Amino acid sequence: MKKLLSTILSIALCLSMFTSCGDSVTDETESTSRVISQYTDVGEGGELFVDSLSRLHFVDFESTVSVIVCPYPNCTHTDSDTCPSFGMYNHPFLYDGKLYYFVTGVSMGDDGYENYFSIYSAETDGTSRVKLKTVSNRTVNVYERIVLTGDTIYFCSEESVYDAYGTSTNQRTIYFNSYSLSSGEYTEIAEVGSYDGGEDWVFGEYNGKIYLQYSYLKGDEPTIEDIMQDDYKNTDWYNYDYYMYIIETGEFSESDIANISEWSNGYLILNADTGKIVLTPNGEEIEVGFGSYEVCGGYIFDTWSKIAIEISTGRQYSLNLDDNYSYSVVCHTDDGFVLKYLEDEYSYIKIADSDLIGKEK
Numbered sequence: 001m002k003k004l005l006s007t008i009l010s011i012a013l014c015l016s017m018f019t020s021c022g023d024s025v026t027d028e029t030e031s032t033s034r035v036i037s038q039y040t041d042v043g044e045g046g047e048l049f050v051d052s053l054s055r056l057h058f059v060d061f062e063s064t065v066s067v068i069v070c071p072y073p074n075c076t077h078t079d080s081d082t083c084p085s086f087g088m089y090n091h092p093f094l095y096d097g098k099l100y101y102f103v104t105g106v107s108m109g110d111d112g113y114e115n116y117f118s119i120y121s122a123e124t125d126g127t128s129r130v131k132l133k134t135v136s137n138r139t140v141n142v143y144e145r146i147v148l149t150g151d152t153i154y155f156c157s158e159e160s161v162y163d164a165y166g167t168s169t170n171q172r173t174i175y176f177n178s179y180s181l182s183s184g185e186y187t188e189i190a191e192v193g194s195y196d197g198g199e200d201w202v203f204g205e206y207n208g209k210i211y212l213q214y215s216y217l218k219g220d221e222p223t224i225e226d227i228m229q230d231d232y233k234n235t236d237w238y239n240y241d242y243y244m245y246i247i248e249t250g251e252f253s254e255s256d257i258a259n260i261s262e263w264s265n266g267y268l269i270l271n272a273d274t275g276k277i278v279l280t281p282n283g284e285e286i287e288v289g290f291g292s293y294e295v296c297g298g299y300i301f302d303t304w305s306k307i308a309i310e311i312s313t314g315r316q317y318s319l320n321l322d323d324n325y326s327y328s329v330v331c332h333t334d335d336g337f338v339l340k341y342l343e344d345e346y347s348y349i350k351i352a353d354s355d356l357i358g359k360e361k
Helices: 002-017 224-228
Strands: 033-036 046-050 056-060 066-068 090-095 098-109 112-122 130-136 146-149 152-162 168-180 186-193 199-206 209-217 238-246 251-254 260-264 267-272 275-279 285-288 294-296 299-302 307-310 316-319 327-333 336-341 348-351 357-360
Touching: 033 199, 046 090, 090 146, 112 152, 146 199, 152 199, 168 199, 186 209, 186 238, 199 260, 199 267, 209 260, 260 294, 285 299, 294 327
Parallel strands: none
Antiparallel strands: 033 146, 046 056, 056 066, 090 098, 098 112, 112 130, 146 152, 152 168, 168 186, 199 209, 209 238, 238 251, 260 267, 267 275, 275 285, 294 299, 299 307, 307 316, 316 357, 327 336, 336 348
8 A cells, every 4th residue: 555655656756757767768868749539649758548437547658547636635536626635637648847738618709609719728747737828710620630749739610610609510610729838828729620520630740841631522411211221331421631731831731741641650551452551750661461550669560460660670579468458559668568349448558568569480
């Protein structure tokens, strides 16, 4: 019990001070940018996550123990009016000793209902909250992906059309934006698209460019009868447009890379007819099979197939993982890889390199 209490206190100290707790995380050498989403929020030596009650937690990668973000020892963490762990569920992230997050809402304007979003900062324990910026007639949905590179976040927002009852309709326009955490400057960089039902997906930063995708229906939305057809899954119902933003020049244009599937630690993963292609920061293409891939600690992981490909040599190894669970490789530290159970997003384990990477295949 004393050992557990000591661990929790050390994590609380890490939350408030950010001294040596993040020094042993080594993946920053692969990418100086990170993606913040509902499913990944790695930074400052750990990861933030929001539980089913909308309370914010922090897991420290050294101990893999998590604590609720709250400085009050006797708090029951059940009252949203008194516990600071509440109210920070929209894209919370840590940067330079501060906690940042978004708040969205709907208000009545001169022309009817309109949405808005605000960016807040707080101490790392959730207290001393400050509203930094409010943007009217825009919202940032919790399922969006935000890219943090340098001191600037890049993200998409949407302008929605509401009916007379304040309900959002399918009409929306997507915008690509930036916000500097140091200067407070907000920039609406470009309109991405305005098709009914259009959706965006920001992948990440690759070689000084932010890559994103915009998808929209080619025609009418598929009906129940369409869905019941045998060839429904083989029918391409959507258009996919790819864009990029060059950070240095501020230019927003069509992407120079298409068929992007995912971003992972500074690498792009592309769709190909024969599987996937992992595009390294130096432009090298590594062909891999069909699967779901993550790049971490010098390896390309497919935890579903239990394999790891060493980037420097191309050698393929088996992974010593329990077949009864599914995992995501979250981070690499000096003393091992941190993995997250996909069945339970709030459980983490640390495995030494030699224990995780098995025999060569």
